[in-house]
Amino acid sequence: MPIRQLPEDLINRIAAGEVVERPASVVKELVENSIDAGARRITIATANGGMDLIRITDDGHGMDRDDLMLSVERHATSKLSEDDLDDIRTLGFRGEALASIGSVSRLSVASRPADAETGLAVVVDNGRRTGPVPQAMNRGTVIEMRDLFAQVPARRKFLKSARSETAAITDVVKRLAMANPEIHFILEGSDRMMSNWPAITGEGALAARLGQVMGADFVENSVPLAMARHGVVVAGMAGLPTYTRANSLSQFYFVNGRSVRDKVLVGAIRAAYADYVFRDRFPVVALYIAIDPAEVDVNVHPAKAELRFQDQGAIRGAVIRAIGVALAAAGFKASNSVAEDILGAFTAPEMAPAPEPIGYTPALAPPRSISYGYAPSTAPLNLDRSPGRFSGFTEPSARVEVLETPEIVDYPLGTARAQMFDNYIIAQSDKGLLLVDQHAAHERLVYERFKAQLASGPVASQAQLIPIIVELPEEDCTLLEEAAPELEKFGLYLDRFGPRAVAVRETPAILGNSDVHGLVRDLADGLAEWESAAALTDRMEAIIGRMACHGSVRSGRRLRVDEMNALLRDMESTPHSGQCIHGRPTYVELKKGDIERLFGRSR
Numbered sequence: 001m002p003i004r005q006l007p008e009d010l011i012n013r014i015a016a017g018e019v020v021e022r023p024a025s026v027v028k029e030l031v032e033n034s035i036d037a038g039a040r041r042i043t044i045a046t047a048n049g050g051m052d053l054i055r056i057t058d059d060g061h062g063m064d065r066d067d068l069m070l071s072v073e074r075h076a077t078s079k080l081s082e083d084d085l086d087d088i089r090t091l092g093f094r095g096e097a098l099a100s101i102g103s104v105s106r107l108s109v110a111s112r113p114a115d116a117e118t119g120l121a122v123v124v125d126n127g128r129r130t131g132p133v134p135q136a137m138n139r140g141t142v143i144e145m146r147d148l149f150a151q152v153p154a155r156r157k158f159l160k161s162a163r164s165e166t167a168a169i170t171d172v173v174k175r176l177a178m179a180n181p182e183i184h185f186i187l188e189g190s191d192r193m194m195s196n197w198p199a200i201t202g203e204g205a206l207a208a209r210l211g212q213v214m215g216a217d218f219v220e221n222s223v224p225l226a227m228a229r230h231g232v233v234v235a236g237m238a239g240l241p242t243y244t245r246a247n248s249l250s251q252f253y254f255v256n257g258r259s260v261r262d263k264v265l266v267g268a269i270r271a272a273y274a275d276y277v278f279r280d281r282f283p284v285v286a287l288y289i290a291i292d293p294a295e296v297d298v299n300v301h302p303a304k305a306e307l308r309f310q311d312q313g314a315i316r317g318a319v320i321r322a323i324g325v326a327l328a329a330a331g332f333k334a335s336n337s338v339a340e341d342i343l344g345a346f347t348a349p350e351m352a353p354a355p356e357p358i359g360y361t362p363a364l365a366p367p368r369s370i371s372y373g374y375a376p377s378t379a380p381l382n383l384d385r386s387p388g389r390f391s392g393f394t395e396p397s398a399r400v401e402v403l404e405t406p407e408i409v410d411y412p413l414g415t416a417r418a419q420m421f422d423n424y425i426i427a428q429s430d431k432g433l434l435l436v437d438q439h440a441a442h443e444r445l446v447y448e449r450f451k452a453q454l455a456s457g458p459v460a461s462q463a464q465l466i467p468i469i470v471e472l473p474e475e476d477c478t479l480l481e482e483a484a485p486e487l488e489k490f491g492l493y494l495d496r497f498g499p500r501a502v503a504v505r506e507t508p509a510i511l512g513n514s515d516v517h518g519l520v521r522d523l524a525d526g527l528a529e530w531e532s533a534a535a536l537t538d539r540m541e542a543i544i545g546r547m548a549c550h551g552s553v554r555s556g557r558r559l560r561v562d563e564m565n566a567l568l569r570d571m572e573s574t575p576h577s578g579q580c581i582h583g584r585p586t587y588v589e590l591k592k593g594d595i596e597r598l599f600g601r602s603r
Contacts, residue, residue: 023050024168032091034058046189049165059140062113074099103127111141175259181209227322230314234322239284241276242585250284268319277583328575416564432591440580447548459491461506468504476524545581
């Protein structure tokens with residue numbers, strides 16, 4: 001078959017396959033054009049998931065006749081200065097969007113600049129252009145797309161349901177709204193509930209917009225990011241480690257105002273939270289990166305959804321550092337979502353109606369407006385104050401030890417009042433009640449101290465009066481023997497003791513009287529999982545975590561009141577103590593108002 005030149009309409013349809021994947025792609029391209037045009041109010045209307053209708057109305061600069069006619073041509077743009085692809089400062093620059101959309105739908109573009117008495121409109125019907133014709137309208141631009149892929153049935157049948165396409169459009173507009181808090185966004189249509197995000201300016205605008213889009217709950221349970229390092233500016237908000245989701249859909253990344261997907265940023269978030277978040281959980285993050293446009297290539301994907309950094313290490317380091325500093329500044333703070341879950345689990349018991357007395361006659365009974373669920377007793381009152389047992393009382397299955405403690409001092413985590421189930425400290429502050437998991441809390445404290453010691457050199461060790469012999473399978477003993485020189489950095493000294501045992505001669509001093517047998521077995525399991533002793537350096541935090549777990553106050557240990565209060569004070573002065581090393585919360589706080597709500601006292 002001889003080579004031939006493709007017709008213009010077919011070229012446009014092929015190009016549309018790269019730019020117009022689905023209705024959400026159209027919305028993204030058109031709204032980005034409105035943002036580049038300086039719009040301060042953008043209204044997006046859709047029908048049938050955008051397959052039947054997408055209308056974008058803005059109050060931007062508008063276009064005159066010449067610009068309007070060029071706007072629907074391929075490779076025509078006003079957003080590149082001097083044809084320099086290394087200095088892209090706008091969202092749209094490829095010059096293909098309107099031409100591609102018009103080749104697979106019925107597209108109309110109407111625009112009026114501020115100095116014109118009336119607007120002009122041009123129509124592109126599946127590649128065939130007509131106009132321009134006069135159009136009465138306000139300043140700005142109105143772009144309307146109808147019947148997407150109506151004449152390309154092979155493409156239309158691969159679109160998802162109207163509900164799925166509607167959700168995809170909502171996600172696109174949310175991201176654009178998050179990136180531009182100074183713009184008023186309205187999303188409406190016959191296929192959705194209206195969303196209205198008014199413009200916000202001034203200090204705190206970004207946090208306020210994130211509250212509009214992601215919810216006030218996210219803002220309350222996150223910390224602000226503010227870091228400038230090696231020419232990279234990191235801003236945004238990062239959720240507390242105890243405020244997580246089951247997937248990564250609540251992680252948002254923006255580079256120079258553009259919403260992107262990038263494996264460098266995803267990996268940086270994972271690394272920044274690796275020390276705090278439970279496995280299979282994902283932190284909630286809105287991350288904003290500002291960088292010299294010459295240092296990033298946004299032209300690697302037709303839809304501009306992906307990019308490539310020139311110095312990936314600098315980006316990764318800046319993000320990890322920014323999140324680390326922000327989480328450290330949060331100290332012992334934990335998310336209030338844990339307390340909300342507990343409040344939701346509390347339900348007031350339903351009181352059974354009182355049995356009616358024998359011979360009861362409703363007509364002769366005194367009127368009662370309220371039933372309290374019990375019948376008054378006719379037995380004489382027992383005023384004996386000797387210790388007794390109420391007839392309805394049953395012995396609790398677990399011990400609650402009430403402590404005589406000094407008066408409440410205004411500590412953030414309060415003063416210990418009791419210990420429950422030999423693992424949970426009940427503390428009272430001037431604001432409410434706190435439940436503290438003593439093992440999880442102490443585990444975090446030991447972990448942070450361990451890291452601090454290791455950062456300054458080998459961890460101090462304490463010699464065992466008699467070496468502790470730990471019996472293990474031969475293959476585990478071999479792994480520990482190979483790793484012994486590396487383990488000495490962590491304060492653990494051990495030698496091979498026959499074919500199926502190791503002798504532990506020194507242990508990290510910070511662990512005290514820890515479970516040495518459990519610690520060594522746990523490390524052997526880790527070495528088998530990591531496959532080589534050489535991975536120990538890379539697995540430093542995992543090793544410290546395993547050691548901290550075995551060196552912590554165990555569940556089931558009864559603590560004195562001074563030990564409990566000492567633990568609370570250490571938590572207040574230790575960063576990240578709001579969650580254990582596995583990502584679980586170390587304490588739950590119920591405000592006084594929350595408790596009053598449980599008993600119906602709130603007004």
